[in-house]
Amino acid sequence: DAKTTQPTSMDCAEGRAANLPCNHSTISGNEYVYWYRQIHSQGPQYIIHGLKNNETNEMASLIITEDRKSSTLILPHATLRDTAVYYCIVRSHYGGSQGNLIFGKGTKLSVKP
Amino acid sequence: ETGVTQSPTHLIKTRGQQVTLRCSSQSGHNTVSWYQQALGQGPQFIFQYYREEENGRGNFPPRFSGLQFPNYSSELNVNALELDDSALYLCASSRVGGAGEKLFFGSGTQLSVL
Numbered sequence: 001d002a003k004t005t006q007p008t009s010m011d012c013a014e015g016r017a018a019n020l021p022c023n024h025s026t027i028s029g030n031e032y033v034y035w036y037r038q039i040h041s042q043g044p045q046y047i048i049h050g051l052k053n054n055e056t057n058e059m060a061s062l063i064i065t066e067d068r069k070s071s072t073l074i075l076p077h078a079t080l081r082d083t084a085v086y087y088c089i090v091r092s093h094y095g096g097s098q099g100n101l102i103f104g105k106g107t108k109l110s111v112k113p
Numbered sequence: 114e115t116g117v118t119q120s121p122t123h124l125i126k127t128r129g130q131q132v133t134l135r136c137s138s139q140s141g142h143n144t145v146s147w148y149q150q151a152l153g154q155g156p157q158f159i160f161q162y163y164r165e166e167e168n169g170r171g172n173f174p175p176r177f178s179g180l181q182f183p184n185y186s187s188e189l190n191v192n193a194l195e196l197d198d199s200a201l202y203l204c205a206s207s208r209v210g211g212a213g214e215k216l217f218f219g220s221g222t223q224l225s226v227l
Binding site for chain 1: 117144145146148153154155156157158161169171203205207214215216217218219220221
C-alpha cells in the first residue's frame, strides 16, 4: 500500500470548516483513499473513503485531486467533539488482508472554542 | 458505538508472563484483525483472521498468536511478555466482500508490562 504524508497538527476554530490535507503521490490506480479518526481513549472510527470522485457523507467531504496524488478531508462545521487524530490511509480492495490498514502518525486536529 | 467489544479494558502483567485479550465482533462480520498501538504512534497491524484461519500478518514475532471462533469472537495471545509489549491493543471487525470494506474498531485493551 502507498504511503501518505500528513501535517503533524492543525488547529481549527469551533464552527469553522476544518480542511485536513493528505499527500499520496505514489498511489496506484486501484487504491482507495480512506480517512479514519481516533478520539482520545477510543479506537479509530471510519469517516469516509473514495477512489477518484469527490465523496460526501453525514460526517465529512472528501476531495481528491484529478491526478489522485493528494486529497483533503473537510469537516464543514467543526465542533469540540471533532478534536482527534485523523489518519489518511490508501489501500487496495483486492488481495488478502483486507483488515490490514497502514496507519501513519496522522494529523492531530484541535478544535478550539 | 461500533458493536465491537473488547475485554478487559486494562491489564497489568509482569515480564515473561502470558496474556489473552478478547474481542467480540460486530454481528454479521466474518473478519477480525488485531492492532498494537504504542503511545504517540498510529496502530500497527498484527494479524487478521477470516473463517477461523490467519490470512495476513504484520511484522510481529510468533509469540503473538490468535484464534477466531465460529461465532466470530476472537482472542489475541501474547507469550513471554516484554516491556515493549506495553501498548493499546485494538480489535477491528469487518465483512469481506463488496467495495468499501470499513473496519469497525473496539475501544481497546490497555496492556502494561512491568
